[in-house]
Amino acid sequence: MNDLFYVSLIWILVGAMYVYFSDRRAYREGMMDAIVQHNRGTLTYSSYEDEDGELMIEIKVGQDAD
DSSP, X not given: OHHHHHHHHHHHHXXXXXXXXXXXXXXXXXXXXXXXXXXXXXEEEEEEEOTTSOEEEEEEEOOOOO
């Protein structure tokens, strides 16, 4: 029973490390895409207050010129 516990713990740790590093890479690539789209003018945004007074941001992604 102890062996099963340790093997399961190792697989959980390996899975957690994979999720952490893949999500970090995806976040970095997504941020770079958003910056490029903003500089090209295809990503625009505006801010407004909703009926509860909360600040909201509306993001619009246009067609890519390429």
